[in-house]
Amino acid sequence: MSAVQPLRRQTVVDELAGVLRTEILNGVVPAGTPLREVELAGAYGVSRHTLRAALRLLAGEGIVEIEPHRGARVASLDRAQLAGLFEVRTALEVEGARLALARNGGRLPARVHADLAALAAATRRARVAWSTVADLHARLHAGIVAAAGSDRLDAEYARLAAELRLFLLQLRPVWTLERMRTHHEELVAGLEGEGPEALRRHLEDGAAAVFAALD
Amino acid sequence: MSAVQPLRRQTVVDELAGVLRTEILNGVVPAGTPLREVELAGAYGVSRHTLRAALRLLAGEGIVEIEPHRGARVASLDRAQLAGLFEVRTALEVEGARLALARNGGRLPARVHADLAALAAATRRARVAWSTVADLHARLHAGIVAAAGSDRLDAEYARLAAELRLFLLQLRPVWTLERMRTHHEELVAGLEGEGPEALRRHLEDGAAAVFAALD
């Protein structure tokens, strides 16, 4: 028998958490929105206990905040928290890139180049939804980390990326399409040319742009 | 008024999770032990829901594993998972050290030196419990990360450190006291002399020693 699927059953709590996560990460429920238990439990037709379990799950992922007796709300980050998030992201992504390059003889796998091409192509289209570009962008970065071949690193990075996405939802795009394209073409070239430090520079640029947009 | 305490109330779930966490991380409940709901709920005098919430919390921290309809058990890592854990740890800790050095003019703060001195002193004592050395060791590494001054980085690192500790509980010490001392004296000197790459080497040595002990 060939490699079977992980085959993990979906419990109601997981399913519910999945739906809520999707809504939150797509901006349907804006950051800071209070999540009332009876209201949501009724809306989704589940018991309050089940809903609470789902909220706790999402709180563990960082996209929901729970305060005792004050309820849950969609997480929102202040500037300092965002800075911390960027620091951890940099740590994971730079190390991921380092491992990826070390394990592939200084090159990045085909998937990363394909992702870059897809992103570049999108930025050249006359009319393209920003969300499409954002998704391709996120995919490129995740692909670089994935190239390290570490499931655990992937999982941690995905968690952070979700949190980051939640925050960036509130923000207007900070880069033009052209700048998005050139920056990432330089990134991939820089990674294969000079190594993982190119990624650090890239991320620092991005962070600076985001913080500048906050003022 | 000066900076007030965070003042966070303890809910029963948090309290319970704290007790369970302590027991697990101290090896009172060995890795792999099944955690039955009715049994534990009865033992701690809480409702099954409360216990389940606590278990979910610990599952989010990675020290408990939950499989649908099969229950919770104290987490246990196989070799591959341990390798992944080390990769993420290296990512966070090296980046933490990098930030710490960059933000302190290439030096490490007094606390780190004090932690090193405490660890060195312990390793010179005639009779010392290994757990004492292990705690001082963990404190030194956490202190290096903390020197970066990033709460978020600290939190993520603490989470990983707990998981790692859970695993290492099953292992006999891989280093002699003397090697523990010299390795960490070299580490601190190396960090201030050549920079964060010294930490990467240090961690790679440690990982190699752990994996060697597994065979």
Next chain:
DNA sequence: GAATGTAGAATTGTGCAACAATCAGCGGAC
């Protein structure tokens, strides 16, 4: 009028009991 205090509503935290869904072990049929 602003600060303070207070009653009631709204919301969350926890418990109890029940039942459905699933799993684990065991003995019988072939």
Next chain:
DNA sequence: GTCCGCTGATTGTTGCACAATTCTACATTC
């Protein structure tokens, strides 16, 4: 020996109840 179904144990989910806490609006005091 392997497969099958049975049965008890365990988890998943629900509903209701009530305590604890927070929130809101209003009244009181200075």
